[in-house]
Amino acid sequence: MRGNHTKLTWFGLGILCTMIIGGILISCSKKPRVAERGDVAEAAVATYVAPGDTDEYYMFYSGGHSGNVYVAGVPSMRHISTIPVFAPYPATGYGFDKDTKQMLGAYTWGDVHHPALSETKGDYDGRWLFVNDNANNRLARIDLRDFKTKQILGPIPNISGYHGGSFVTPNTEYVLAASRFSVPLPKGTYEPLENYATKYNGIVAGVPINPQTGEMSVGWQVLMPPFDFDLGDAGKGASEGWAFWTCYNAERATGKLEVTATQRDRDYVVALNWKAAEQAVKEGKYKTISGVNVIDPKQAPGVVYLIPAAKSPHGVDVSPDGKYIIASGKLQSITTVFNMEKILTAIQNKAFTGDEDGIPVINYDQVKDAEVNVGLGPLHTQFDDQGYAYTSLFVESAVAKWKLGSWEVVDKIPISYNIGHLSTAEGDTMHPSGKYLVALNKLSHGRHMNVGPSQPESSQLIGIGGEKMKLLYDAFTEPEPHYAQMIKTDKLKPIEVYPKEEMKNPNAVWDVKDTGVTRDGNNVLVKMTAARSSFEPNKLEVTQGEHVTIYLTNIEQTTDELHGFGLGEYNINVVVDPGEMKVIDFVADKTGVFPYYCTNFCSALHQEMQGYLLVKPK
Amino acid sequence: MSDFLEKETTFFELPLSLKSRILILVAVLILVPSFFFPLWNMSFYSNQYTDGLVMHIYSYQLEGGKTPNRDDLREINSLNHYIGMRPLLESDFSEFTWVPLVIGLLMILALRAMVIGKMSNLVDVFVLFTYFGAFSMWSFYHRLYMYGHNLDPTASIKVQPFTPPLFGSKQIANFMVNSFPGPASYALFAFALLLLVAILLSAKRSKEGTNEKAAT
Numbered sequence: 035m036r037g038n039h040t041k042l043t044w045f046g047l048g049i050l051c052t053m054i055i056g057g058i059l060i061s062c063s064k065k066p067r068v069a070e071r072g073d074v075a076e077a078a079v080a081t082y083v084a085p086g087d088t089d090e091y092y093m094f095y096s097g098g099h100s101g102n103v104y105v106a107g108v109p110s111m112r113h114i115s116t117i118p119v120f121a122p123y124p125a126t127g128y129g130f131d132k133d134t135k136q137m138l139g140a141y142t143w144g145d146v147h148h149p150a151l152s153e154t155k156g157d158y159d160g161r162w163l164f165v166n167d168n169a170n171n172r173l174a175r176i177d178l179r180d181f182k183t184k185q186i187l188g189p190i191p192n193i194s195g196y197h198g199g200s201f202v203t204p205n206t207e208y209v210l211a212a213s214r215f216s217v218p219l220p221k222g223t224y225e226p227l228e229n230y231a232t233k234y235n236g237i238v239a240g241v242p243i244n245p246q247t248g249e250m251s252v253g254w255q256v257l258m259p260p261f262d263f264d265l266g267d268a269g270k271g272a273s274e275g276w277a278f279w280t281c282y283n284a285e286r287a288t289g290k291l292e293v294t295a296t297q298r299d300r301d302y303v304v305a306l307n308w309k310a311a312e313q314a315v316k317e318g319k320y321k322t323i324s325g326v327n328v329i330d331p332k333q334a335p336g337v338v339y340l341i342p343a344a345k346s347p348h349g350v351d352v353s354p355d356g357k358y359i360i361a362s363g364k365l366q367s368i369t370t371v372f373n374m375e376k377i378l379t380a381i382q383n384k385a386f387t388g389d390e391d392g393i394p395v396i397n398y399d400q401v402k403d404a405e406v407n408v409g410l411g412p413l414h415t416q417f418d419d420q421g422y423a424y425t426s427l428f429v430e431s432a433v434a435k436w437k438l439g440s441w442e443v444v445d446k447i448p449i450s451y452n453i454g455h456l457s458t459a460e461g462d463t464m465h466p467s468g469k470y471l472v473a474l475n476k477l478s479h480g481r482h483m484n485v486g487p488s489q490p491e492s493s494q495l496i497g498i499g500g501e502k503m504k505l506l507y508d509a510f511t512e513p514e515p516h517y518a519q520m521i522k523t524d525k526l527k528p529i530e531v532y533p534k535e536e537m538k539n540p541n542a543v544w545d546v547k548d549t550g551v552t553r554d555g556n557n558v559l560v561k562m563t564a565a566r567s568s569f570e571p572n573k574l575e576v577t578q579g580e581h582v583t584i585y586l587t588n589i590e591q592t593t594d595e596l597h598g599f600g601l602g603e604y605n606i607n608v609v610v611d612p613g614e615m616k617v618i619d620f621v622a623d624k625t626g627v628f629p630y631y632c633t634n635f636c637s638a639l640h641q642e643m644q645g646y647l648l649v650k651p652k
Numbered sequence: 653m654s655d656f657l658e659k660e661t662t663f664f665e666l667p668l669s670l671k672s673r674i675l676i677l678v679a680v681l682i683l684v685p686s687f688f689f690p691l692w693n694m695s696f697y698s699n700q701y702t703d704g705l706v707m708h709i710y711s712y713q714l715e716g717g718k719t720p721n722r723d724d725l726r727e728i729n730s731l732n733h734y735i736g737m738r739p740l741l742e743s744d745f746s747e748f749t750w751v752p753l754v755i756g757l758l759m760i761l762a763l764r765a766m767v768i769g770k771m772s773n774l775v776d777v778f779v780l781f782t783y784f785g786a787f788s789m790w791s792f793y794h795r796l797y798m799y800g801h802n803l804d805p806t807a808s809i810k811v812q813p814f815t816p817p818l819f820g821s822k823q824i825a826n827f828m829v830n831s832f833p834g835p836a837s838y839a840l841f842a843f844a845l846l847l848l849v850a851i852l853l854s855a856k857r858s859k860e861g862t863n864e865k866a867a868t
Binding site: 064292297346365410411430431432448449450451452477480 | 700
């Protein structure tokens with residue numbers, strides 16, 4: 035009997051232990067799949083560019099509030115060059131010589147957003163790259179012949195928060211522009227925030243581009259309700275002649291927009307007929323605000339329409355054939371596909387459900403082709419050469435691949451972490467190239483060597499050549515890649531040396547005997563050459579208070595023979611490329627002796643390439 | 653009927669065997685760690701949080717995972733605000749004051765039953781404990797339900813009301829949410845089970861004792 039008790043006790047304890055261990059076992063939490071590591075060897079081969087070899091694609095990505103554009107090679111993802119645009123950049127002497135100082139004006143920073151390569155017939159032509167400044171409402175043109183910023187237009191009147199650019203029309207007739215932060219117009223007007231809904235205005239606009247020179251000028255603008263115009267794309271093919279933007283805050287709310295601007299179920303896609311806008315201007319249907327011809331949609335029907343879209347949309351992207359306009363509502367799990375043909379029919383049949391300040395709102399159900407269930411937080415869509423679309427999913431931190439036409443999501447790949455925009459090779463043209471996709475991520479934590487709290491962003495290269503997307507490479511970028519474009523390497527033919535014969539400026543001198551100093555009143559004019567390994571002249575004597583202008587010509591005609599002109603304690607560093615002339619001007623207000631020296635390593639006697647500025651007291 | 657009642661009364665009057673008393677002591681000792689370990693653990697995994705955000709619910713506090721690089725509770729609250737969920741604040745939970753008190757009381761009552769050595773005392777503790785356990789589970793479920801259903805209607809992201817899992821794993825938006833009992837809950841469970849075994853042992857012995865008596 036005693037044995038029975040013992041048995042019972044052990045039996046009880048046995049059950050107890052089993053239950054506890056079992057409990058602990060089933061407590062093993064389920065973890066979702068982590069970002070794929072991919073087949074490492076395969077990925078290594080796919081991204082390896084042997085020493086001396088070059089990449090297949092150039093990638094130009096925006097440097098956000100650094101004010102720069104970065105150039106990388108794909109598939110190696112190597113950062114190759116930085117093109118300064120909206121901020122001084124001593125490494126290339128940008129913002130220190132007279133011309134670039136003038137271009138930058140009083141601004142020392144800008145917020146580079148969406149690079150746009152110039153196009154001919156809807157494909158990249160490799161001539162120019164445009165980038166917009168979200169902060170100070172400027173648009174810049176980089177010439178891809180020498181990868182230099184050639185023009186900065188703006189601040190463009192009436193545009194406020196130039197986020198909705200710089201998308202180009204299929205033949206680079208226009209670069210699109212739009213206001214993200216509506217303000218009372220003309221700028222400089224005071225109006226209490228309480229009157230936001232009625233007295234503030236947004237603007238959408240076309241910035242005309244000179245087809246020969248690329249010169250940008252202020253063109254027509256369209257007065258819009260105070261929505262926040264976000265991203266855009268130009269129509270092409272079936273939608274050529276149209277421009278599209280998304281907008282959030284159709285609520286016309288102020289204050290804590292995170293809440294106040296997310297209350298309606300739908301915001302809008304703006305559809306603008308830019309040929310009709312040109313016509314309206316020709317017919318005089320505009321008013322002048324701050325010297326710009328601004329079309330009021332009430333006075334010029336047929337120019338602009340609104341299409342309801344899933345709320346708080348970000349990207350609106352036009353399919354390669356131009357048939358589909360794809361808008362992604364970032365707070366939902368669907369991306370909406372509109373059919374251009376149906377949009378045109380709806381406009382013709384006046385299938386409108388209402389209006390916003392006189393702008394017709396098109397009936398959603400009549401123009402929608404599909405609501406594609408891509409996943410959480412769709413942001414931006416790009417395309418490949420096989421008829422697939424790729425949509426970035428911010429909330430889900432993934433990319434969804436789906437088929438145009440059947441609207442079927444065929445693949446998904448997790449991203450580390452929080453993808454914003456994405457870029458596929460020539461993926462926003464009429465003939466996408468496929469093969470590669472770069473995820474431009476907002477966070478990189480845990481993916482790189484620790485560099486302290488200021489962490490880089492991450493860009494992940496994904497192979498899209500096969501059925502399944504494959505993660506190939508992690509690269510890290512400076513803030514902040516809002517968008518990037520990839521163009522085939524052979525489409526660009528940049529020069530490496532500025533040919534001497536092209537130099538038309540009479541102040542550029544090519545021979546040491548032509549160098550020298552002349553005086554004109556208080557002005558000291560210096561014609562100076564730089565060549566391995568000396569500046570001529572190597573001594574400058576001026577009197578305190580004199581205005582010094584140095585025309586510095588790099589008389590080298592050899593690749594990569596750059597020279598820098600650093601003037602200590604005068605805050606000057608100018609870099610001249612082979613065959614280039616730059617103008618350095620300053621007032622010699624400090625007396626004493628100041629060395630100037632070559633800052634860009636040039637030769638065995640680089641150290642000896644130096645001179646003195648002697649400033650005599652008045 | 654009167655027979656039955658009489659029999660039951662006799663049952664409650666039963667003395668506790670030495671073995672039962674030892675089991676009670678063991679049960680009380682097992683409960684001591686419940687003050688130091690979590691009752692429940694929740695974890696949240698997504699592509700962005702591959703290492704998981706974690707939250708530990710103790711009898712007396714709410715604690716998020718914390719590393720020099722992340723404060724999980726703050727992170728969870730900051731993510732939840734997009735869907736309009738109330739922030740999880742320790743001060744909102746009165747449980748953290750009364751749960752440890754009740755556990756302590758039950759321990760004292762168990763020790764009392766051990767010392768007095770009477771079945772009725774032990775049954776009291778067991779019944780009280782079972783009620784406490786059931787009430788706590790209901791209360792926890794109710795909390796989860798309320799957090800997932802009382803969403804701010806003006807939230808940026810409108811989601812269908814939901815109940816986070818009480819036990820198990822559930823995909824909620826981009827998160828895999830896991831919810832499982834912690835060591836303290838196992839201790840509480842073991843406590844109850846040991847008390848039950850103690851009751852059964854003494855009941856069985858007395859039955860055998862009666863049978864033996866009848867046989868002689």
